[in-house]
Amino acid sequence: MAARIDPIIGRYVHMSLGGRAHRIYFEEAGQGIPLVCLHTAGADGRQYRHLMTDSAITEHFRVLAFDLPWHGKSTPPDGWEREEYRLTTHSYTEAIRAFCAALELTRPVALGCSIGGRIVLNLAIAHASEFRALIGLEAAEFQQSWYDTEWLHRPDVHGGEVCAGLVSGLMAPQSPEVPRWETLWMYMQGGPGVFKGDLHFYRVEGDLRGRIAAIDTRICPLYLLTGEYDYSCTPEDTRRTAAQIPGVEVVVMKEVGHFPMSENPAQFRRYILPVLERIRGAAA
Amino acid sequence: MTDNLTGLLERFETVPAAANADQWLQRRGRFLSTECLVGIGAVPYRLSIEHGRIARCERGPFVMPSWSFAIRGEEEAWRGHWEPMPAPHYHDIFALSKRGLLHIEGDLHPLMANVFYFKTLLALPRRRLGGH
Numbered sequence: 505m506a507a508r509i510d511p512i513i514g515r516y517v518h519m520s521l522g523g524r525a526h527r528i529y530f531e532e533a534g535q536g537i538p539l540v541c542l543h544t545a546g547a548d549g550r551q552y553r554h555l556m557t558d559s560a561i562t563e564h565f566r567v568l569a570f571d572l573p574w575h576g577k578s579t580p581p582d583g584w585e586r587e588e589y590r591l592t593t594h595s596y597t598e599a600i601r602a603f604c605a606a607l608e609l610t611r612p613v614a615l616g617c618s619i620g621g622r623i624v625l626n627l628a629i630a631h632a633s634e635f636r637a638l639i640g641l642e643a644a645e646f647q648q649s650w651y652d653t654e655w656l657h658r659p660d661v662h663g664g665e666v667c668a669g670l671v672s673g674l675m676a677p678q679s680p681e682v683p684r685w686e687t688l689w690m691y692m693q694g695g696p697g698v699f700k701g702d703l704h705f706y707r708v709e710g711d712l713r714g715r716i717a718a719i720d721t722r723i724c725p726l727y728l729l730t731g732e733y734d735y736s737c738t739p740e741d742t743r744r745t746a747a748q749i750p751g752v753e754v755v756v757m758k759e760v761g762h763f764p765m766s767e768n769p770a771q772f773r774r775y776i777l778p779v780l781e782r783i784r785g786a787a788a
Numbered sequence: 789m790t791d792n793l794t795g796l797l798e799r800f801e802t803v804p805a806a807a808n809a810d811q812w813l814q815r816r817g818r819f820l821s822t823e824c825l826v827g828i829g830a831v832p833y834r835l836s837i838e839h840g841r842i843a844r845c846e847r848g849p850f851v852m853p854s855w856s857f858a859i860r861g862e863e864e865a866w867r868g869h870w871e872p873m874p875a876p877h878y879h880d881i882f883a884l885s886k887r888g889l890l891h892i893e894g895d896l897h898p899l900m901a902n903v904f905y906f907k908t909l910l911a912l913p914r915r916r917l918g919g920h
Contacts, residue, residue, distance in 0.1 A: 650886040655900045662901065669903025673880025677873055733876045735883040 512556045514577075519602045521573060521581075522595060528603065529577035530570035534562025537636065537784065538612035540604060541569040542620030544642075544763060545591075545706060546667055546699025547690045548576025551617070554769035560777060564784050565613070570603050572596070574698050589701035593710045596623045601631065613783055617641035618737065618762060619706050621728075625745070629715055632724035637783045639727045639776075642734050642762050644741035645712035645748075653707065657697040664692035667699045674762035676733035679771070687766045721751030725786070727779050728752060731760035755779075793829050796866050797847075799913040800828050804835075804842035806912045814840045817905045822898040825853065826910070827860030827891075840905070857894030859910070865889035870913045881910060 514531040531549055533556035541552040549569030556567045571578040574589050600623065604612055613636050616624040621643025628638050655666055668691040675684050691699070719726060726749065730742040739756045746754045757764055757775045764772040791799065807813055817840025826833045832848035834855060861869070861884060868878030868889075877883045884890035892899070899906055 650882055666900055673882055677879050735877055735886055
């Protein structure tokens with residue numbers, strides 16, 4: 505009997521970010537319109553493995569997910585041991601554009617969740633013409649904090665346990681146990697201080713209030729999908745953001761939380777397939 | 789099922805026996821020894837935890853109680869949290885905290901070093917009703 509092998513290929517691409525050499529891990533599957541998927545804070549591209557094994561998507565889209573520097577299998581830059589990792593709007597945007605350029609992706613679709621949803625808004629503000637469409641999951645221009653991030657990186661608290669413990673409640677109680685715990689496993693595996701460093705962008709530096717009105721959805725369509733159980737980025741946060749953007753489409757997803765693509769892939773599929781279908785229709 | 793305060797207290801008082809019989813929870817808490825206060829509406833309980841085991845569960849009111857941290861929830865918070873399938877914003881103690889229906893204070897180290905333990909512990913009345 506033939507072995508069951510996922511049709512996902514993982515490789516490394518070398519690129520310069522912030523003037524420093526980086527070795528970035530990415531996975532891909534499928535062919536067609538490039539769909540670049542951006543993982544949540546403190547996690548990695550494995551969150552999108554279900555999209556990459558869904559033939560309804562991969563027949564029409566080349567699904568790609570890269571691990572941000574310091575995340576997953578991407579190597580931190582030389583000298584990392586002497587610095588504190590902090591993601592910024594600039595460094596995040598640079599990484600996405602550099603990845604798309606390195607792989608010579610022509611007007612890809614970008615889909616990001618959480619911090620990925622936030623940066624998608626910045627792409628819509630500053631680089632809309634480079635993308636065919638933008639999809640923000642659990643995205644808002646700003647949201648209220650709900651815990652002190654100092655707990656995420658200190659020697660007397662296990663980083664993996666506290667990161668996973670905190671985000672565990674962001675998932676919907678209806679999401680099945682197996683994908684819920686797989687989602688948490690990725691948080692348990694994050695490097696020390698990495699989740700906290702991502703949240704520097706999310707909570708401190710990357711506040712997009714006052715800039716959202718610059719988004720022109722005639723240049724690039726924007727879709728915002730948020731899970732009803734997400735209390736970090738609530739549906740109200742997304743609606744408040746969307747109210748400032750003419751032409752944006754908002755969907756509140758039932759029975760999912762902050763990690764729709766990994767906590768409940770079957771439920772997420774019901775919401776993302778029609779969006780991808782529309783993007784494909786517009787491209788035809 | 790909608791509980792009044794008496795019903796909520798009865799359900800909370802089942803927590804020690806359920807916790808001490810839960811092997812997953814006992815393993816999770818094997819390095820945890822602390823005293824914490826849990827408020828169910830206006831009624832405080834002090835839990836004494838020794839290596840993950842609930843050694844004592846005392847019901848207040850207290851005179852000068854000592855505790856490391858306190859989690860005080862309004863009746864509405866616990867009623868919603870213990871529904872078999874909680875509604876959004878009632879499904880997690882930090883969601884309730886963000887909503888202002890539950891207050892967490894004190895020396896939070898034992899809580900933050902054992903987040904899974906305490907989330908599971910405080911959701912035990914839900915699980916007994918067939919939720920998870």
